[in-house]
Amino acid sequence: MTSVGYRLAVVSDLNFVPIFSLSTRTRFNNCSQRGSGSCFGLRRKLGCVSCVAEGASQSMEVKSEVGWKILVTDPSDQQQLGRVSKVGNLEQITLDHAPSNQQVKVFLFGATVSSWKKNEIERFFLSQEADFSGQKPIRGGIPLCFPQFGPYGPLSQHGFARISYWRLKQMGTTQDRSANGMILCLSNQDLNPTWLSSWPFAFTAEYQIILGFDGLQTHFKVRNDGEEPFSFTFAFHNYFDVSDVSSCQIFGLEKVPFYDRRKNDEWTEQGEENLTGFQIVEPVDRVYASTPNELAIFDSSKLQIIKIKKYHLPDSTLWNPFGTNGSDPGWKGFLCLEPGAIKSPILLKSGEEWQASQIIQCE
Numbered sequence: 001m002t003s004v005g006y007r008l009a010v011v012s013d014l015n016f017v018p019i020f021s022l023s024t025r026t027r028f029n030n031c032s033q034r035g036s037g038s039c040f041g042l043r044r045k046l047g048c049v050s051c052v053a054e055g056a057s058q059s060m061e062v063k064s065e066v067g068w069k070i071l072v073t074d075p076s077d078q079q080q081l082g083r084v085s086k087v088g089n090l091e092q093i094t095l096d097h098a099p100s101n102q103q104v105k106v107f108l109f110g111a112t113v114s115s116w117k118k119n120e121i122e123r124f125f126l127s128q129e130a131d132f133s134g135q136k137p138i139r140g141g142i143p144l145c146f147p148q149f150g151p152y153g154p155l156s157q158h159g160f161a162r163i164s165y166w167r168l169k170q171m172g173t174t175q176d177r178s179a180n181g182m183i184l185c186l187s188n189q190d191l192n193p194t195w196l197s198s199w200p201f202a203f204t205a206e207y208q209i210i211l212g213f214d215g216l217q218t219h220f221k222v223r224n225d226g227e228e229p230f231s232f233t234f235a236f237h238n239y240f241d242v243s244d245v246s247s248c249q250i251f252g253l254e255k256v257p258f259y260d261r262r263k264n265d266e267w268t269e270q271g272e273e274n275l276t277g278f279q280i281v282e283p284v285d286r287v288y289a290s291t292p293n294e295l296a297i298f299d300s301s302k303l304q305i306i307k308i309k310k311y312h313l314p315d316s317t318l319w320n321p322f323g324t325n326g327s328d329p330g331w332k333g334f335l336c337l338e339p340g341a342i343k344s345p346i347l348l349k350s351g352e353e354w355q356a357s358q359i360i361q362c363e
């Protein structure tokens, strides 16, 4: 079950804004100061004392049961749980979870989550130029960067996971029926010879996508099936749908050193954001190292807070091309916040397994 949590963060010496709240709008609407000029709500990015006090009084943690879930498969449920359709050359699975009013769409190509609707509202950006031929990664949703983030390694940008055909292993529901999910898998046997020659390791990767009362959960695990150790980097390349990237505030990355990939592709160029809830005002392509496990994006036009909890993923990439050459025409409408294990590659010895997860929540 989901309960509501609030955190207070100083925005300026004038006021506070509650972050990570799942019911900010309700609280703002109920505020006794509303209309009096004291409560600016979130439209002005400032909460008022009443809003904050009410939030604090309800101070409860968001309880999320994170991790790989056991799914049971009832053949009579299959039809209701998910359906397969074709988009371009690609097969897409649609999975619903009616009790929490969510729906997710996932391509077997790249195991790419391309859409997530919560309360009928789309939360992920999908480019109008997205390619569904199976020749290029799908731009939008959650492409998986594995076994290489960016160009740092022997493979092409972001590795082969996002351009490989994954297999559907299972679609099911949890024993208590509180969540529905699917598992996709990929192993070295599914790879084309070119990738195998650049990355000659035996592995099995599994990807679980879960819709439940605590939001969308994605879990990735990989096992080394060979004799030789291998190392890799990883990211959930989340493309969040936003009204306008410049009207968003990002929480959780303040005071964290970043590597500015626009200035230098090596791990040398560093900076640090001072402001809690900073905004993007120029092209940004940064890897923040060792970030907190909770991050949030507040979209002041949509009055939407997207909260991300991450596990075993120390780093986070923040990316938006901001209209620079080669930008997607829809660049204003997305913000990529990508939990990952990027700076220090993960080393897996023979027989070892590694898992990482994220939970994404919004109102």
Ligand SMILES: O=P(O)(O)OC[C@H]1O[C@@H](O)[C@H](O)[C@@H](O)[C@@H]1O
Pocket: 137, 150, 157, 158, 237, 261, 285, 286, 317, 319, 338
């Ligand atoms: O165009 P691609 O390969 O999908 O990558 C998009 C972006 O992905 C981000 O993760 C990188 O930090 C950017 O440098 C990159 O431009």
